[in-house]
Structures are given as C-alpha cells and as structure tokens.
Amino acid sequence: MRPFLQGSIFLFRKLIRYSCSFGIIVLLVFLLPRMMPGDPVANLVGEDIYLTDETKETLRAALGLDSPLHEQFVLYSIHLLHLDLGYSYHMHGAVSDILADRAGWTLLYIGISIIIGTCTGIYLGARAGFEHETWWSSLISSLALIISSTPPYLLSLIAMVIFVYHLGWFPFKGFYDTFHILSIIHHLTLPVLILSVFYAARNVLIMRGTVLSEKIQLYPLFARSLGIPERRILIRHIRKNAIIPLIALIALDFGFLFSGALFIEIVFSLNGMGSLMYDAILNRDYPVLTGTFLVIAIFVICANFIADILSLALDPRTRSHP
Amino acid sequence: MIPGLSNLNFRRHGYVPLLCIIVLTLLLIIALFPEQIAPYAQNKRFLPYMDPDNAHLLGTDDMGYDILTLLVYATRISLTIGFFAGGLSLLIGTATGILSGYLRGWVDDMIMGITDITLIIPKIPAIILIAAYVRPGIWILILVLGLLSWETTARVVRAKTMQISNAGFIMSARCLGFPSRSIIIQEIIPVIYPVILPKFMLTIAGAMISEASLSFLGLSDPMMESWGKMISDAFTHGGFIREMWWWFLPPTLCICISVLAVTRLGMMYETDEQEIVSE
Numbered sequence: 252m253r254p255f256l257q258g259s260i261f262l263f264r265k266l267i268r269y270s271c272s273f274g275i276i277v278l279l280v281f282l283l284p285r286m287m288p289g290d291p292v293a294n295l296v297g298e299d300i301y302l303t304d305e306t307k308e309t310l311r312a313a314l315g316l317d318s319p320l321h322e323q324f325v326l327y328s329i330h331l332l333h334l335d336l337g338y339s340y341h342m343h344g345a346v347s348d349i350l351a352d353r354a355g356w357t358l359l360y361i362g363i364s365i366i367i368g369t370c371t372g373i374y375l376g377a378r379a380g381f382e383h384e385t386w387w388s389s390l391i392s393s394l395a396l397i398i399s400s401t402p403p404y405l406l407s408l409i410a411m412v413i414f415v416y417h418l419g420w421f422p423f424k425g426f427y428d429t430f431h432i433l434s435i436i437h438h439l440t441l442p443v444l445i446l447s448v449f450y451a452a453r454n455v456l457i458m459r460g461t462v463l464s465e466k467i468q469l470y471p472l473f474a475r476s477l478g479i480p481e482r483r484i485l486i487r488h489i490r491k492n493a494i495i496p497l498i499a500l501i502a503l504d505f506g507f508l509f510s511g512a513l514f515i516e517i518v519f520s521l522n523g524m525g526s527l528m529y530d531a532i533l534n535r536d537y538p539v540l541t542g543t544f545l546v547i548a549i550f551v552i553c554a555n556f557i558a559d560i561l562s563l564a565l566d567p568r569t570r571s572h573p
Numbered sequence: 574m575i576p577g578l579s580n581l582n583f584r585r586h587g588y589v590p591l592l593c594i595i596v597l598t599l600l601l602i603i604a605l606f607p608e609q610i611a612p613y614a615q616n617k618r619f620l621p622y623m624d625p626d627n628a629h630l631l632g633t634d635d636m637g638y639d640i641l642t643l644l645v646y647a648t649r650i651s652l653t654i655g656f657f658a659g660g661l662s663l664l665i666g667t668a669t670g671i672l673s674g675y676l677r678g679w680v681d682d683m684i685m686g687i688t689d690i691t692l693i694i695p696k697i698p699a700i701i702l703i704a705a706y707v708r709p710g711i712w713i714l715i716l717v718l719g720l721l722s723w724e725t726t727a728r729v730v731r732a733k734t735m736q737i738s739n740a741g742f743i744m745s746a747r748c749l750g751f752p753s754r755s756i757i758i759q760e761i762i763p764v765i766y767p768v769i770l771p772k773f774m775l776t777i778a779g780a781m782i783s784e785a786s787l788s789f790l791g792l793s794d795p796m797m798e799s800w801g802k803m804i805s806d807a808f809t810h811g812g813f814i815r816e817m818w819w820w821f822l823p824p825t826l827c828i829c830i831s832v833l834a835v836t837r838l839g840m841m842y843e844t845d846e847q848e849i850v851s852e
Contacts, residue, residue, distance in 0.1 A: 268686065272693040279699070283706050294706070396840075400832045402782045404789055405825050408804070412813055412821075506695030513698075514786060518808075528698075532705055532790055544695075544702045551695045 258563050265559050269552045276548045280541045281327050285320070294537060296340055336545065337538035341531075346542035349527065354546060357523035360439055361512045364446035369501070371447070372454025373494065379455060380462030380493075381485045392459055398452035403511035407445045407518040414441060442519050446512055453508075457500050461493040495566045502558030506551045513547075590841045593834040600831055604649040611645040622817075631819045634803075635810040643798055644823050650799040651831070654715055654784045659777035661719025663726060666776075667769055670730025671757055675738055685731070692724045697783060704792040711794055714787070718780045726772040733765045774839025778832045785828050800824035 284294035292307050302310075311317065318326075330336075336346035376395075379388040398406065414420050421441045465471070466489060474484045516525030524543055531539035603610055612630070618637040625632045631640035673684035703709075703717055737743065738761070746756045787793045788801030789808070807813060807821035 268689050269693060271686075272690045275690060276694060276699075280702070283703065287706050396836065397829070397833060400778060400782075400836045401829050402785055404786060405804070405828065408808065408813065408821070409825065412816060412818070416814060416816055503692065506693075507697065509695060510697035510786070514789070517790075528701065529790065532701070532792060535705070537705070540702060540705055544698050547695050547698045552693060555693060 261563065262556075262559060265556065269556060273548065273552060276545065277328070277331065278324075280545060281324055284537060284541075285323070295337070296538060302340070331545075336542035339536055339539045341534050341536040342539065346538050349539065350524070350542055350546055353522065353524050353527050356521065357512065357516065357525065358550075360443055360521070360523070361446065361509065363439075364443050364450055364512070365508075367443070367447040368450025369454060372451035373458055373490070373497070375451065376455035376458025377462050377485060377490050377493065380459040381466065381481075381489065383459070383463060388459075391455060395452040395455040395459075398448060399456060402514070403445065403449050404514035404518055406449060407442065407515045410441060410445055411518060438521075442515050442521060446508075446515055449511060450508060453504060454497065454501070457497050458493060461496050462489055465489045465493050491565075495562055498558050498562050498565070502555045505554040506547075509547055509551060590838060593838045596830060596834045597838070600648055600652060603645055604652045607646045607649055611642040613639045613642045615642060615646050617642075622815075625819045631823055632817070634806060634812070634820060640803075640820055640823065643803055644800075644827065647798050647800045647803060647824065648827070650711065650797055651781055651784060651801075651828070654711065654718070654799070655777045655781040655831075655835070657715045658718035658722070658780035658784075659773055661715065662721075662723040662776045662780075663769065663773045665719070666723035666726025666772065667730050667762075669723070670727040671734050671761060671765075673727070674731040674734025675753065675757060675761065677735075681731075684727070688724045688727050691721070694721070696721050697786060700783060700787060701790065701792060704787055708792075709794060711797055714784065714793055715780075718783055722776050722779055726769065726776065729768050729772055730765060733768045734761060737761065737764055771839035774835050778835045778839070781828065781832055781835075800828050804828075 287294050292302075292310055296302070296310060334347050336350070338344070339346050339349060342349055375391055379391045382388050415422070422438055462485075471484050471489055474488055475481075479487075513523075513525030513528060515521075516523045517529045520526060524546070527539060528543045530536070531543065607615075617639070619629065619633050619639060621633055621635050621637040623629055623633040629639050629641070631644065634640055634643070669684050669688070673681040699721060700717055704714070707713060709717065743756065743760055746760050751759075784793065784799060785801035785804070788797070788799050789805045791805060791809075793799065793802065801824075803824040804821055807817070807824075812820040
C-alpha cells in the first residue's frame with residue numbers, strides 16, 4: 252500500500268508542474284496577440300483578410316477586448332474550457348474542428364514512427380554499447396550522430412530529391428490518391444521511414460551511453476561469473492536498467508520530435524498539423540496558429556505524463572523514493 | 574586560448590576533435606572576412622538559374638545572385654545566431670544552476686520548479702508562434718532562442734555544484750570568510766566548466782538547427798541571408814524539383830558539418846567528464 256501511495260504523490264507533484272507549464276503556455280498564447288503593436292482584432296483573427304468595420308466591432312465586443320486584461324483572461328479561459336479555439340476566417344471553420352480533422356493523421360504517422368524508431372534504436376543502441384570496441388559499433392554510433400545532428404527537414408528534403416524526384420519510387424505529396432490502405436502505405440512509407448530513422452538515431456546515442464555506463468557496474472560482472480551467456484546478460488539485466496533513463500529522455504525529447512514531424516509534413520505536403528501550421532504562417536492565420544500550438548503543447552504534456560507513469564511502473568526505485 | 578584545449582589527447586580521442594576545430598576555425602575565418610573570400614559583392618546580380626561554371630562555381634539562384642557568395646555571407650549570420658544564443662543560454666543556465674545548487678533551500682525549490690516548467694514547453698512551436706507575431710530581427714531571434722534553451726544547462730550545473738559544494742576546498746573558503754560571490758567565481762566555476770562546455774556546444778548546435786528551421790518556414794528576418802533561408806528559397810523557387818544540387822546541397826552540407834563539428838567537440842568533453850567521474 253505504501254509504495255502505491257508514494258507513487259501517487261510522485262504523480263500528483265508532476266501533475267502540478269505540468270498544469271503550471273500549461274498555464275504559462277496559455278498565458279503566452281493569450282498575451283502575445285494582445286501585447287503586440289497593432290490592432291488586437293487583426294492580431295486575433297489573422298491578417299490578410301478583409302473584414303467590415305461592423306464585423307470588427309462585433310468581434311471586439313465578443314472577445315471582450317475593451318475590458319481589462321484579467322477579465323479578458325477569464326473570458327478566454329472559459330472559451331478554452333468549452334474547447335473553443337476561435338474561428339479561422341481563412342479556412343471558414345472553427346479551429347477546433349479543423350484541428351480535430353488533421354491531428355489524427357499526424358498522430359498516426361508519428362505513432363508508427365515512434366514504435367519503429369524506439370524498437371530499432373533500443374536494439375541497435377544496446378548492441379552498440381555492449382560490444383563497443385567492434386568496428387560496426389563505432390559505425391552505428393557515428394551514423395547516428397550524423398543523422399541526429401541534421402535537422403529532420405533537411406533529411407527529408409535530401410530523401411525527397413533522391414527517392415521522389417530522381418528515382419520516382421514514391422509519390423511526392425499527400426496522404427493518399429484514393430482512400431485505400433495500399434495507397435496510404437505507399438504515400439506514408441518515406442515520411443515514416445525518415446522520422447523513424449531520425450528517432451532511432453537519437454535513441455541509439457542515448458541507449459549506447461547508458462549501456463556503456465551500466466556495463467562497468469558490478470552486477471553484470473557477477474552475472475558473468477555465474478556463467479550466464481553474454482547475450483542474456485545484455486537482454487535480461489543490462490537492458491532493463493538502461494531503458495529507464497531512456498524513457499524520461501524520450502519524453503523530454505518529444506516536443507523536439509514533434510516539431511521535426513511537423514517539418515517533415517511540410518516537405519511532403521502531408522495534410523496534417525504541420526502543413527496546417529505552415530499555411531497559417533503564410534496566411535498570418537493566427538487563430539489556427541495558436542490553436543495548433545496549444546494542441547501540440549497538450550500532446551507533449553500527455554507524453555511526459557505517460558512517461559512518468561511508465562517509469563513508475565518499470566523502476567521500483569521511484570516507487571520507494573519519490 | 575580556449576581553456577581545456579590543452580588537455581586534448583590525440584591518443585585517447587583520435588584526430589576527429591582536431592578536425593572539428595579546423596572546420597570551426599575555417600568557418601570562423603569565413604564569417605569574419607566574407608568580403609575578402611566571396612568572389613563577388615553581396616548585391617551583384619547575374620542571369621538567374623545558371624549552371625555551375627568557372628565564373629560561378631556554384632551557379633546562380635532564382636534572383637541571379639551568385640550562390641557561392643551567398644553561402645560565404647550566410648556563414649556569419651548562422652554562426653552569430655548559434656554562438657550568441659548559446660552564450661546567452663549558457664549565462665542564464667550557469668547562473669541559475671549555481672545559485673540553486675549553492676544556496677539550496679527555497680531558492681533551489683523555486684528555480685528548479687521554474688526549470689521543470691519551462692522544460693516541458695515545446696520549444697520550436699513556441700519559437701514559431703512568437704516569430705509569427707514579432708517577425709524578428711537577428712537580435713530578437715537570439716534573445717528568444719537563448720531564453721528558451723537554458724534549462725538543461727541549469728540542471729546539469731546544479732547537480733555538479735551540489736556535488737562539489739561540500740568538498741573541502743569550498744568548506745575552507747567558507748570558513749575563511751570569503752563572500753559567496755567570490756567563492757562562486759573563484760572556486761566553483763573553474764571546477765564545473767568541463768560540465769558547462771559540452772552543454773554550451775550542444776546549445777549552439779540546437780540554436781543553429783532552430784534558426785535553420787525557422788528560416789525554412791520564412792519566419793526569420795527576411796533580409797537575413799542565412800543557410801536556412803537559402804534552402805528555403807531553393808525549396809519554394811524550384812531548386813529541388815529541378816534537381817539543382819549546387820543550389821541546395823552546399824548550404825545543407827554547411828549546416829550539417831558545422832552542427833556536427835560543434836556537437837562532436839562537446840561530446841569529447843562529455844566523455845572526458847565521465848571518465849573522471851568513474852575514476
């Protein structure tokens with residue numbers, strides 16, 4: 252019972268921190284359009300669109316822009332709680348509807364890439380760290396270093412030139428031609444591949460480091476003295492311990508990976524959240540931009556919370572000393 | 574000289590760090606003296622979309638600018654953003670880290686709370702959002718990048734400061750009545766710089782990547798010809814679809830090589846540090 256209690260205290264403290272982070276993010280989104288020079292109505296609904304003065308006045312009243320800041324913030328929070336992220340005059344729809352439409356695709360392809368990337372990253376990184384004096388171990392880690400220090404959009408641009416423009420193996424835009432599973436797979440292969448490779452490269456580097464430092468501890472030596480085969484020491488003993496710091500790091504990295512995924516989407520013109528953000532930037536469509544940012548923040552915070560629960564479940568040490 | 578360069582040990586690290594230093598020095602020279610190195614003046618225009626030849630080693634872009642000249646001038650901007658944003662975040666991170674590790678108590682709780690809270694905020698989307706409203710010049714960009722990337726430095730510095738602040742030499746300095754300020758400057762910072770340096774390198778790399786990503790979205794200063802901007806121009810003005818590799822490949826390689834060199838140097842210090850700890 253006690254470990255369970257301590258676990259819940261640990262999660263509760265984390266939860267408070269995450270709510271603070273989310274509060275700051277909401278505050279940022281709230282303050283930016285109102286503090287910037289220029290008409291706040293234009294900052295809130297987006298530029299490059301024509302609105303009659305009458306519409307502007309109704310909007311000003313609806314958004315409460317004439318009332319003091321704290322009242323505006325209360326109004327804004329109430330809107331947020333009703334999942335009302337504003338209305339995009341460019342796309343002629345509520346931002347929350349547009350986002351709900353797009354987020355599924357982005358999550359689908361990021362999810363697949365995370366699974367592939369984590370599995371290959373953990374496998375290769377553990378092997379590379381365990382047999383670190385071999386030539387292929389240093390080859391893998393140098394490759395991982397090169398890939399992880401290239402911005403993902405550059406990786407995808409290069410892959411696009413080679414595989415799409417030059418060789419013509421893959422289609423160059425969209426999620427599908429006809430809504431059919433084969434067509435979707437054909438369109439998604441290259442983006443998923445690039446994101447997985449990028450993801451795996453970062454995991455390889457982290458995993459290699461942790462396995463290297465676990466390897467010099469006493470317990471693998473003891474296991475070896477018992478005559479347990481090397482492969483089993485790696486899989487049964489070292490890898491279990493090395494994965495724990497990886498989980499926290501993956502979660503912290505999630506924001507970075509998510510933005511990488513958005514850039515890959517832009518390059519491949521996939522109609523997910525990344526292209527939505529790109530179009531919003533080009534059109535100065537601020538409601539969509541802030542809405543996307545809020546949704547990304549929510550995803551990142553959820554990922555971190557899941558990682559906390561996972562590390563609590565996998566690592567008995569966090570349960571006894573929160 | 575850069576402190577710590579003297580313990581470069583080629584037998585242990587191989588010749589890769591030396592190569593990184595050479596690459597960075599070359600880039601630094603290019604960034605400092607672009608006028609002497611670039612073949613043409615920055616605003617001189619020629620026929621657009623020219624293939625590489627002897628007059629234009631890397632051809633010309635859609636506006637008729639010589640690509641090699643653009644590349645040389647872009648070095649200064651990319652490096653400036655990287656180093657200054659890295660420097661700013663190093664300053665904030667080290668200051669907060671040392672304060673919270675040295676003073677402990679409620680200061681520590683508060684600073685670490687703030688650190689944890691900012692750590693979660695997704696950086697690149699936040700920068701995109703801010704940049705979309707502010708339309709930044711180079712210094713605002715540096716400010717935003719620096720302000721959003723200090724937390725990992727702060728954490729590492731704090732851990733290290735806590736570890737050494739009970740050591741004998743700090744204790745004796747305290748007993749002798751030295752003020753905290755001089756203990757921090759004269760005793761703590763010289764000991765923890767091997768932890769700070771790799772973090773500095775990694776934040777430089779991070780800032781350069783963020784800058785390249787932002788200019789790819791067209792969100793950095795439109796007058797600022799950085800490597801990322803060149804790639805973005807090639808992407809939006811048909812350099813990729815025409816497979817004009819001489820247009821998009823050089824800036825790509827420049828970004829990759831400089832980020833790689835900086836990261837690799839940082840990792841060298843990191844492995845050093847681990848070895849010291851395990852000894």
